[in-house]
Amino acid sequence: MKMLALFFPLILPYILNAQISIVSTDMPVIGDTITRNVDTLTTETEGPSGVNQVWDFTGAAAHNVNATRVVSVSNTPYASDYPSSNMAMTNDNVSFIYFDAQSSFFNATGAAGDLLNNGVIIKAVFNPDLTLYQFPTDYGNNYSDTYEFDITTDGTVFDPTLEKIRIKHTGTVYDSTDAWGTVITDIGSYNTLRVKRVEYSIDSVWTKPFFLPFIFLNATIDTSKTYAWISKEGKLAVAELNFDSLGNPNNLTWTTVPAIPVANFTYTDNSGGIFSFSDLSTNTPDNWSWDFGDGGNSNAPSPPYQYTTDGTYNVCLTISNTSGSDTFCDSVVVTGATPNPPPIASFTFVDSLLGKIYFMDQSANTPTSWAWVFDDGNTSTEQSPFHQYTSNGSYTVCLTATNGNGSNTFCDTVTGVLVGIENWTDLSTLVLFPNPADHSVTITIENPIHDPQVVISNTLGQVVLNSEFSGEVQKKMQLDLPNLQNGIYLLQLKNEDGALIAQQKFLIEH
Numbered sequence: 001m002k003m004l005a006l007f008f009p010l011i012l013p014y015i016l017n018a019q020i021s022i023v024s025t026d027m028p029v030i031g032d033t034i035t036r037n038v039d040t041l042t043t044e045t046e047g048p049s050g051v052n053q054v055w056d057f058t059g060a061a062a063h064n065v066n067a068t069r070v071v072s073v074s075n076t077p078y079a080s081d082y083p084s085s086n087m088a089m090t091n092d093n094v095s096f097i098y099f100d101a102q103s104s105f106f107n108a109t110g111a112a113g114d115l116l117n118n119g120v121i122i123k124a125v126f127n128p129d130l131t132l133y134q135f136p137t138d139y140g141n142n143y144s145d146t147y148e149f150d151i152t153t154d155g156t157v158f159d160p161t162l163e164k165i166r167i168k169h170t171g172t173v174y175d176s177t178d179a180w181g182t183v184i185t186d187i188g189s190y191n192t193l194r195v196k197r198v199e200y201s202i203d204s205v206w207t208k209p210f211f212l213p214f215i216f217l218n219a220t221i222d223t224s225k226t227y228a229w230i231s232k233e234g235k236l237a238v239a240e241l242n243f244d245s246l247g248n249p250n251n252l253t254w255t256t257v258p259a260i261p262v263a264n265f266t267y268t269d270n271s272g273g274i275f276s277f278s279d280l281s282t283n284t285p286d287n288w289s290w291d292f293g294d295g296g297n298s299n300a301p302s303p304p305y306q307y308t309t310d311g312t313y314n315v316c317l318t319i320s321n322t323s324g325s326d327t328f329c330d331s332v333v334v335t336g337a338t339p340n341p342p343p344i345a346s347f348t349f350v351d352s353l354l355g356k357i358y359f360m361d362q363s364a365n366t367p368t369s370w371a372w373v374f375d376d377g378n379t380s381t382e383q384s385p386f387h388q389y390t391s392n393g394s395y396t397v398c399l400t401a402t403n404g405n406g407s408n409t410f411c412d413t414v415t416g417v418l419v420g421i422e423n424w425t426d427l428s429t430l431v432l433f434p435n436p437a438d439h440s441v442t443i444t445i446e447n448p449i450h451d452p453q454v455v456i457s458n459t460l461g462q463v464v465l466n467s468e469f470s471g472e473v474q475k476k477m478q479l480d481l482p483n484l485q486n487g488i489y490l491l492q493l494k495n496e497d498g499a500l501i502a503q504q505k506f507l508i509e510h
Contacts, residue, residue, distance in 0.1 A: 020139075020180075020191065020192075020193055020230075020231065020232055021136040021137065021138050022133065022135070022136060022137040022138075022193070022230060022232070023135050023136050023137075024101070024102070024103045024104070024106070024133075024135045026232055026235075027101055027106055027133070027235070028070045028087075028089070028235040028236070029070060029087075030070050030071060030072050030087060031070065031439055031440075031480055031482060032069075032070040032235060032480070032482045032483075033067055033068070033069050033070070033465070033467060033479075033480045033482050034067070034068045034070070034235050034236050034255065034257060034482075035065060035066070035067045035068075035255070035256040035257075035465070035466050035467060036065070036066050036067075036068070036236065036253050036254060036255050036256060037060070037062035037064070037065055037253070037254055037255075037256060038062065038063060038064040038065070038066060038251055038252070038253050039060040039061050039062065039063060039251060039252040039253075040063045040064060040250075040251050041061070041063065042060060042241070042249050042250070042251055042252040043059075043249070044057055044059070044060060044241060044249060044252050045241075045249060046194075046196075046227045046241055046249075048179070049178040049179040049194070049196075050178075050179055051179070051180055051181070052180070052181050053179050053180070053181030053182075053194075054181055054182050054184065055181065055182070055183050055184070055192075055194075055229065055239070056184045057183065057184065057185050057239055057252060057254060058184055058185060058186055060185070060186075060252050060254065065466070065468050066091050066253075067091065067467045067468055068089050068090070068091055068236065069089065069090055069091075069093075069480060070087060070088075070089050071087075071088050071089070071090065071096075072087075072088070073085045073086060073087065073088050073098065075088075076088050076090075076096050076098075076112075077112075078096065078098075078112035078113070078123055081110075081112060081123050081125060082098040082109050082110055082112070082125065084100050084109055084129075085098040085099060085100055085109045085110075086099070086100060086101055087099045087100075087101050090113075092470055094113050094114050095111065095112070095113025095114055095115055096111065096112055096113055097110075097111050098110050098111065098112070099132075100129065103135065104134065104135050105131055105133060105134050105135065106131075106132045106133035106135075107129040107130060107131050107132060108126060108129060108130040108132055108147075109125070109126055109129050110123070110124050110125040110126045110149065111124045112124065116157075118157045119157070120153055120154050120157055122151055122153050123151070124149040124151050124169075125149060126147050126148065126149050127148060127149065127150075128146070128147055128148065129147060130145060130147035130171075130173070131143075131145045137177075138177075139177050139180050139193055140177060141175075141176075141177050142174075142175065142176045142177070143173075143174075143175045144172065144173060144174045144175070145172070145173050146170070146171065146172045146173075147170075147171055147173075148168070148169065148170045148171070149168075149169050150166070150167075150168045150169075151166070151167050151168075152164055152165070152166045152167075153165055153167075155207060155208060159207075161209055161210065162207050162208065162209055162210075163208050163209065163210045163211075164207075164208040164214075165205065165206070165207050165208070166205070166206040166207075166208070166214060167203060167204070167205055168203070168204045168205075169201060169202070169203050170201065170202050171199050171200070171201040171202075172199065172200050172201070173197060173198075173199045174197070174198045174199075174200075175195055175196070175197050175198075176195070176196050177193050177194070177195050177196075178194060178195075178196050179193070179194040180192065180193045180194065181194075183229045183231075183238055183239050183254075185238070185239065185254045185255075187254070187255065187256055187257075187258060187259065187284075188258055188259030188282070188283040188284060189259055189262075189282065189283060190229070190231040190233070190234065190238045190239075190259045190260075191231055191232070191260075192229040192230060192231045192238060192239075193229070193230050193231075194227060194228070194229050195227070195228045195229075195230065196225070196226075196227055197225065197226045197227070197228065198223065198224070198225050199223070199224050200221075200222075200223055201221070201222050201223075201224070202219055202220070202221055202222075203219065203220045203222070204216070204218075204219040205217040205218055205219070205220075222245070224243070224245075225243045225247070226240060226241065226242050226243070227240070227241045228240045228241075231259075231260075232260065232324070233257055233258075233259060233260050233323035233324055234255050234257055235255075235257060236255060237253075237255070238254060238255045238257070238259075239252065239253070239254045239255070240252070240253045240254075256466060257322075257323060258283060258284050258321045258322060258323050258464075259283040259284075259323060260283060260321075260323045260324035260325075260326065261281050261282065261283040261284065261285040261319045261320065261321050261323075261324070261325070261326050262281060262282045262283055262326055263281050263285075263317050263318065263319045263326040263327055263328035264279075264280040264281050264282070264317075264328050265277055265278060265279050265280050265281070265302075265315075265317050265328060265330070266278050266280055267315070267330075267332060269332075271336060272306075272336055272337065272338050272341075273306050273307040273308065273310075273334050273335075273336060273337030273338055273341065274304065274305075274306045274341075274344065275304070275305050275306070275307070275332060275334075276302075276304050277290065277302060277303055277304070277305060277315070277317075278302045279301045279302045279317065279319075281317070281319045281326075281328075283321070284321060284462055285319035285320060285321050286320070286321045286322075286458050286462055286464070286485070287299070287319065287320045287321070287485065288300065288301050288317065288318075288319055289317070289318040289319075290303060290305075290315070290316070290317055291315065291316045291317075291318075292305050292307070292313060292315050292332075293313030293314045293315050293316075293332070294307060294308075294309070294313055296364075298362065298364070299362075300346065300348060300362040301348075303346060303362060303364065304344040304346055304364055305344070305364050306337075306338070306341040306344055306364055306365050307332075307334040307337045308337055308338065308339050308340065308341060309334070309337055309339070310334050310335050310336070310337050311333075311334055312331055312332070312333050312334070313331070313332045313334060314329055314330075314331055314332075315329065315330055315331070315332050316328070316329040317329075320485070321464075322464060322482075322483040322484060322485065323483075340404075340405045341365045341405060341406075342365065342402075342403060342405045342406025342407060342408055343363045343364060343365045343366070343367040343401035343402065343403050343406070343407065343408050344363060344364040344365055344401075344408050344410075345363045345367075345399050345400060345401040345407075345408040345409055345410035346361075346362040346363050346364070346399075346410050347359055347360060347361050347362050347363070347384075347397075347399050347410065347412065348360050348362055349397070349412070349414060350488065351414075351417070355388055355389040355390065355392075355417055356386060356387070356388050356389075357386070357387050357389065357414060357417070358384070358386050359372065359384060359385055359386075359387065359397065359399075360384045361383045361384045361399065361401070363399070363401040363408075363410075365403065365405075366403055367401035367402055367403045368402065368403045368404065369381065369401075369402045369403075370382065370383050370399060370400070370401055370402075371399070371400040371402070372385060372387075372397065372398070372399055373397065373398045373399075373400075374387050374389075374395060374397055375395040375396045375397055375398075376389060376390070376391070376395060389417050391417075392417060393417055394413055394414065394415040394417065395413070395414045395417065396411055396412070396413050396414075397411065397412055397413070397414055398410070398411040399411075430443065430444070430445055430491075430493055430501075430502035430503065430504050431443075431444040431445075431504075432444075432491065432504050432506045435506045435507060436506070436507035436508065436509040437481060437506055437507070437508055437509075438481075438508070438509065438510055439480065439481055439482070440478060440479060440480050440481055441478075441479050441481060441491075441506065442476060442477070442478055442479075443476065443477040443478075443479060443491070443493065444475060444476055445473075445475055445476075445477075445493065445501075445502065446475070447475070448472050448473060448474050448475060449472070449473050449493070449495060449501065450471070450472045450473075450495070450496055451468065451469065451470060451471065451472075451495070451496035452468075452469050452473055452477070452493060452494065452495060452496070452501070453466070453467070453468050453469075453493075453494040453495075453496075453498065454466075454467045454468075454469070454477070454479055454491060454492070454493055454494075455491075455492045455494065456481075456484075456489050456490065456491050456492075457489065457490045457492070458487065458488075458489055458490075464484060464489070465481070465482075465484070467479060481508065484508045485508065486507075486508050486509055486510055487507070487508055488505060488506075488507055489505070489506055489507075489508060490503060490504075490505055491503060491504050491505075491506060
C-alpha cells in the first residue's frame with residue numbers, strides 16, 4: 001500500500017541535501033504562502049546530470065494549482081500530538097505536515113488529518129523523524145535516512161466487516177545532488193541544484209475483524225524516485241518531477257514564487273550629456289533604483305538622464321522583487337554636457353480602476369512646473385495628478401516639464417480605459433481589512449462563493465500572488481501576504497470559472 005503517496009506531496013521537496021549553498025534561512029517561515037502549478041500530464045524528463053546544466057520546463061501546462069500555507073503548530077487541530085514540532089504546512093486547512101525547523105537541520109515529524117480522503121482522521125507520528133535537510137547543504141552531497149510510522153484506524157471505511165486496520169510504513173531515503181544549473185519556467189529563470197531522491201519502502205498491513213485479533217494481511221515493497229530542483233528563493237522546490245511505479249514521469253510541479261531578478265541595462269548617448277537608459281533586467285523586477293554616479297537618481301524602469309558636467313560616471317541599477325535584489329553597474333562617458341540643462345519630461349501611470357488614472361512625474365533635471373494635457377479637454381498643473389476619465393477609450397497624454405533653462409514635452413498613450421459599471425463589478429461587494437495591511441488581510445464579500453481565486457497585482461500589472469480557496473467560502477477569507485513590499489496593490493476576486501467578481505486597491509505598509 002503506497003500510503004506515503006497519499007499525503008507526501010508537501011514534503012517531497014524537502015527530502016534532499018544540496019548546495020548553492022542552502023541554509024536554514026532559505027526555509028519557509030510561518031506566514032508564508034507558496035503557490036505552485038502542477039502539470040498532471042507532463043511529458044518532461046529529468047534531463048542530464050552534471051554541472052552548468054539548463055532545464056527548460058516552459059512547455060509545461062498548469063492543470064492544478066496548490067497554495068501551501070505555513071502555519072503555527074498551535075493553530076492546527078493536532079498540535080498536542082506533535083510536541084517537538086514548531087511549524088506545519090497545509091494545502092487545504094484539513095491535513096497538515098509537521099516539521100521541526102532548527103538552524104542545523106530541518107526534520108519532518110509527521111502528518112495528520114484526512115490523509116486518505118475518506119473522512120477519517122489519521123495521525124501519523126514519525127518515529128524516528130525524517131531528516132530533510134542538514135545545514136549547510138552543498139552540491140555533491142549524498143545523504144540517507146530512515147523513518148517510520150505506525151497507525152491504526154477505522155477499518156469499516158475499507159471493509160464493513162473490519163473493525164480496525166493497522167498500517168506500518170518504514171522508508172529509507174537516499175538523496176544525491178547530481179547536478180547544478182538553471183531551471184527555466186514560465187515564471188522565470190532560477191539558479192538551482194538538482195537532487196535525485198530514491199526511497200525504498202515497506203508497507204505492512206494488518207486487519208482486525210470484529211471480535212477477532214489482528215491478522216497480518218500483506219507487506220508491499222516499493223521503490224519511488226523524484227527529482228527536485230531547489231533554489232535560494234523557492235522555499236519549496238522551484239521544480240519537482242515525480243515518477244510512477246514503472247519509472248515514467250507522471251507530474252511536474254513548479255513554483256510561482258518569482259525568481260530573484262538579474263539586473264542589466266543598456267543606454268543611448270543622445271549628445272549634449274543626455275542619455276536614455278533602458279532596463280534589460282530579467283525575472284520580473286517590480287522596483288528599480290538608479291544611481292547615475294553624479295548624485296542623481298531615479299526610480300523609473302527606463303529613465304532619461306542629463307549630465308551637466310563632462311566625465312566618466314559609474315551608473316548602477318539595483319532591482320528587486322519579493323524574492324531578492326540584484327545590482328548591475330556600467331561606466332558612462334559624458335562629453336559635451338550642458339551645465340544648466342532644461343528638463344527631460346517623462347512619466348508613468350497606474351490605472352486605479354473606473355477611469356481614474358494616477359500619473360507619476362519621472363522628469364529629469366529638476367523641473368519647477370508641469371503642464372498635463374489628458375486628451376479629453378482637461379489639463380492639470382500638479383506634479384503627479386489623479387485624473388478621472390468619463391468615457392471608455394484610449395487617450396494620448398502629454399506632459400510638458402519646465403525649469404529656468406527651458407522645457408520639454410513627453411507623450412504616452414493610456415489604453416483600454418474603462419469607466420462604466422458595465423465594465424467593472426461594483427467594488428462595494430468586496431471589503432478589505434485592514435487597509436493599509438501588513439502581513440495578512442481579511443476579505444469580506446456580500447455572498448458566499450465557491451472555489452474562489454484571489455489574484456494580487458502590483459502597480460505594473462505584474463501578478464505577485466495567486467491563491468485559490470477550496471469549497472464554498474462563507475463571506476470571509478483570511479489571506480496571508482508573504483513578502484509583499486510597501487506599495488499599492490490591486491486585489492481581484494474571481495469565481496471558479498475565472499470570471500471577475502470584485503476588485504479593490506489596498507496598501508501594504510510594514
